[in-house]
Amino acid sequence: MIKDITIGQFFPGESPIHRMDPRMKLILTVAYIVMLFIANNAASLLVGVIFLLIVYPVSGISGKMVLRSVKPILPIIAITAVLNMFFIDGEVLFQLWKIRITDKGVITAVMMCARIVCLIAGTSLMTYTTSPIALTDAIERLFSPLKKIKLPVHEVAMMMTIALRFIPTLIEETDKIMSAQKARGADIESGNLVQRIRALVPILIPLFVSAFRRAEELALAMECRCYHGGEGRTRMRQLHLGKLDVVAACVTAVCLAAAILANVHIQVFVLR
Amino acid sequence: MAESILRTENLTYKYSTGTVFEKAAIQDINLEIEKGQFLGIIGHTGSGKSTLIQHFNGLLKPSSGKVYVDGEDMWANPKAIRKFRFKVGLVFQYPEYQLFEETVYKDVAFGPGNMGLSEGEVRERVHHALKLVGLPESIQEKSPFELSGGQKRRVAIAGVLAMEPEVLILDEPTAGLDPHGRDMILDLIRDYHAQRKNTVLLVSHSMEDIAKYAPKVLVMSKAGIFAYDDVKNIFDRASELERLGLSVPQVTKICRKLSELGYPVPPDIYTVEQARDCLLDLLGKGAAR
Numbered sequence: 001m002i003k004d005i006t007i008g009q010f011f012p013g014e015s016p017i018h019r020m021d022p023r024m025k026l027i028l029t030v031a032y033i034v035m036l037f038i039a040n041n042a043a044s045l046l047v048g049v050i051f052l053l054i055v056y057p058v059s060g061i062s063g064k065m066v067l068r069s070v071k072p073i074l075p076i077i078a079i080t081a082v083l084n085m086f087f088i089d090g091e092v093l094f095q096l097w098k099i100r101i102t103d104k105g106v107i108t109a110v111m112m113c114a115r116i117v118c119l120i121a122g123t124s125l126m127t128y129t130t131s132p133i134a135l136t137d138a139i140e141r142l143f144s145p146l147k148k149i150k151l152p153v154h155e156v157a158m159m160m161t162i163a164l165r166f167i168p169t170l171i172e173e174t175d176k177i178m179s180a181q182k183a184r185g186a187d188i189e190s191g192n193l194v195q196r197i198r199a200l201v202p203i204l205i206p207l208f209v210s211a212f213r214r215a216e217e218l219a220l221a222m223e224c225r226c227y228h229g230g231e232g233r234t235r236m237r238q239l240h241l242g243k244l245d246v247v248a249a250c251v252t253a254v255c256l257a258a259a260i261l262a263n264v265h266i267q268v269f270v271l272r
Numbered sequence: 273m274a275e276s277i278l279r280t281e282n283l284t285y286k287y288s289t290g291t292v293f294e295k296a297a298i299q300d301i302n303l304e305i306e307k308g309q310f311l312g313i314i315g316h317t318g319s320g321k322s323t324l325i326q327h328f329n330g331l332l333k334p335s336s337g338k339v340y341v342d343g344e345d346m347w348a349n350p351k352a353i354r355k356f357r358f359k360v361g362l363v364f365q366y367p368e369y370q371l372f373e374e375t376v377y378k379d380v381a382f383g384p385g386n387m388g389l390s391e392g393e394v395r396e397r398v399h400h401a402l403k404l405v406g407l408p409e410s411i412q413e414k415s416p417f418e419l420s421g422g423q424k425r426r427v428a429i430a431g432v433l434a435m436e437p438e439v440l441i442l443d444e445p446t447a448g449l450d451p452h453g454r455d456m457i458l459d460l461i462r463d464y465h466a467q468r469k470n471t472v473l474l475v476s477h478s479m480e481d482i483a484k485y486a487p488k489v490l491v492m493s494k495a496g497i498f499a500y501d502d503v504k505n506i507f508d509r510a511s512e513l514e515r516l517g518l519s520v521p522q523v524t525k526i527c528r529k530l531s532e533l534g535y536p537v538p539p540d541i542y543t544v545e546q547a548r549d550c551l552l553d554l555l556g557k558g559a560a561r
Binding site for chain 1: 326329331354357358361362363364367369370371372382383386387417431432435
C-alpha cells in the first residue's frame with residue numbers, strides 16, 4: 001500500500017531524452033517552467049501543451065504516468081478551479097443566489113488548471129527520465145560557481161543524494177513500524193482528523209529514532225572510508241554535452257520564442 | 273486431539289498481484305494449531321514464515337483462502353479485524369524499534385490502552401507484564417530509549433504480553449542478542465507458556481532453540497509447509513532438512529555419530545542437557561564395569 005507512493009520515480013530507458021545530459025535537462029525544465037508562467041493567453045499556453053505532446057512520445061514514457069503524477073495534486077487543481085470560477089468578475093453566465101459563474105472565471109479556471117497540469121507533467125518527465133544520482137550530479141555541477149562565495153555545494157548535493165537513497169529504506173521502515181503498532185492495536189485507518197494525527201505519533205517517533213540512528217551509522221561508515229568532503233574528489237561519471245542536447249535546447253528555444261510571440265501577438269482568452 | 277485455535281484453509285498470499293512480478297509468498301497452506309501448544313516455526317529466509325504469521329492477526333489479508341481464529345472466520349467482517357489483533361499478539365523482529373513513549377510504563381500500556389480497558393486494569397497488566405519479562409519496578413518511569421538493547425527488547429515483548437493475547441507469536445525474538453540475552457528471552461517465553469497455558473508460536477532460525485523449547489515444529493519451505501510434526505519425527509528426517517539448507521542441532525549430530533561408532537547412545541537427543549545426562553550415564557556404566 002505505502003510502497004505504491006512515487007516521488008520522482010525514475011524509469012530507466014534508452015530514449016533520446018534519457019540519454020541527454022542531466023544538466024541540460026535541468027536547464028530546459030527550468031526554461032519550460034518559465035515558459036508556462038509567462039504564458040498569459042490560450043495560444044501561448046497551447047505551445048506549452050504541444051511541447052509536452054512532442055516530448056512525451058519521444059521519451060517513451062506512457063501517458064498513464066502523466067495521470068499518475070497529476071493524481072496527488074488533484075485537490076489543488078480542484079481548489080484552483082473553484083476559486084477562479086467563482087471569484088473572478090465578468091459577464092455572468094449563471095447565477096444562483098449570491099454565487100455566480102462568469103465567462104472570464106470559467107476561462108481562467110480552465111487555463112490555470114492546464115498550466116498546473118503542464119507544470120507537473122513537465123517536471124515529472126525530467127524525474128521519470130533522469131536517475132536521482134544523475135540529477136544531483138547535475139545540480140552540483142550547475143551550482144559549482146557558487147563555491148566561490150563559500151556555499152557548500154558539494155555537501156548539499158551529497159545530502160540530497162543520501163536523502164534520495166534513503167527514501168525507499170524509510171518507506172520500508174515505516175511499513176514495518178506501522179505493522180508493529182497495528183499489532184498492538186493502534187487504529188490508523190479510522191477516526192476523525194485529530195484522532196488520526198494523534199495515531200501517527202507511535203509511527204513517527206520510532207521512525208525518527210531509526211533515521212537518526214541510520215544517519216549516525218552512515219556518517220561513521222563514510223568517515224571510516226576516508227570521506228572528507230568534496231575537495232579534490234574526481235568523478236566516476238563524467239557529464240558531456242552532446243548533439244542531442246543541442247537539438248533539445250534548440251527545440252525548447254523555439255517553443256519559448258513561440259510562446260513569447262503568442263503572448264504579444266495572439267491575444268485570445270487573455271489571463272488577468 | 274485438543275481444540276484448534278488457529279486454522280487456515282488453502283491460504284495463499286501473492287505479492288504484486290496483477291503485475292509481471294506476481295509471486296506467491298505462501299501457497300495453499302492448510303494448517304491447524306491446537307490450543308495451548310508451543311510450536312516452533314522454522315524455515316529458510318523467504319520461505320514464507322513471516323508472511324504466514326502476519327496472517328494470523330490480520331495484518332495481511334489473504335489473496336485467497338481463509339483464516340479461522342477460535343473457529344471464527346477472520347475476514348468475515350473486515351471492520352472487526354482489530355478484535356483479532358488483541359486475541360493474537362505478534363512480536364515482530366527487532367521489536368525494540370517500535371518503542372515510542374516517554375516512559376516504559378506508557379509504552380507497555382499502549383496495547384492494553386488500545387483495548388479500551390479501565391485504568392486500573394491497564395496498570396495491573398503493565399505491572400504483571402514487566403514482572404513476567406523480569407524487569408524491576410524502578411524501570412517504569414525511565415525513558416525506553418536509555419535502556420540497554422536487551423532491556424529494550426524485553427520492554428517491547430512486555431508491550432505485547434500486556435494485551436494478554438490467547439496466541440502469542442514471536443518472530444525471531446532473539447535475533448542480534450548475545451547468548452545470555454537469548455537464553456533469558458527464551459526462558460521467559462517458556463515460563464510464560466507454562467504459567468498461562470496459552471498458545472505460543474516461536475519463529476526461529478536456530479534448530480537448537482527450537483529443539484530446546486518447542487515440542488512440535490512447523491518447517492516451511494518454498495512458500496509451503498514442508499513438515500508439521502513432533503520434534504523427534506522432524507529430526508529423523510535430518511538429511512531432508514539439510515537439503516533445505518536447515519540442519520538438526522549439533523549435539524544431535526554428535527550423538528548420532530557416537531551411535532554410529534557403536535556406543536549405546538539414543539538417536540533422539542536434541543539438547544545439551546539430554547546429551548550430558550546420557551553421556552554421564554554411559555560413563556558411569558563404563559566405570560562400574
